[in-house]
Amino acid sequence: MKDSDIEDLFSAPTAYDDAAAFEQRVMRGLKVKLWLRQWLVVLAGFIGGVYALAQLIRMPDFQVGGQSVYSRSLAAVESDETWRAGVELVDVVRQQLMNVMDSSAQYLSYMQTPAFFWVSFSLCLAIVGVYYAYSQEEAI
């Protein structure tokens, strides 16, 4: 037997019973990987967009812990009971909404501090570092 005979044996075609299943497995894996990467980019864009917006928004005369009381006094001066009940309901809802916005604004003011900038900047650098290490691992 010569070396070329061994080479011929090596180049003989091979068949697998689970060829179709393997093909599906590869294409499914590829689809998931591309989908994850795509949505990671979307998510990163969304977070970056929210961060950038947070830096632009300024709330004039904002006080942390301030409560809204204006409509309660409006409801108190109305004479019609039914109308007043409606106004009070709307007022309660508005007040709750204002409180929610107020607590969001507290987060907003935190997002504009230098500490938050350094935390998010470090996080972004870490993500870029991990992504770079991963791409090196994937290199041919």
Next chain:
Amino acid sequence: MAISGDRLDFSRQSDVDLVRLCTSGDRNAFAGLVQRHAGTIRTHLRRMGAQASDADDTAQEAFMTAYERLGDYRFDGPFIGWLKKIAARRYLKKVKSSQKYLLTDDMTAFEPEPTAIDENFRSPGLDAAINRLKPVERLCLGLNFSGDMSHQEIADELKMPLGTVKSHIRRALDQLKLALAPSSNTTHAVLETGS
């Protein structure tokens, strides 16, 4: 492209056509390349010494890497050669992380189940003989004969002296010839019961 059963039929298109379709965004064309070359890549990895499940995982990773790097393929050689190199390098990365695999003389941990070989391979004689080689001989032989890599390329990849690579391949070939020779029944018996 035609449809046979529930699978697309790409038999009339060449690898180059399919790669061009893939780079223009047709993911189905890549399924055609997987369909055509999966068997060769899986066998290539097994012959280098990967166990069945490890070989399939590495083959899958190689195809996924190839899809992402199709732009790097320069059409200067057969597509299967490029794919084999990707698969081999991925497998070598795993092997290099456990150097003891290359240095061991004890084959028991690397011997696959005999039934798996007979069912999956068309050349069970060759693969049974390959399974009796030392891991490092098998790796060098697989890279040379199946991966079409030169002795120098193998030496560079494995960070071994060129002479050592050549002697590993020579010894592996001698053993294969001995095992595959028509009158090797008695030799087989000795190999099976011996070390």
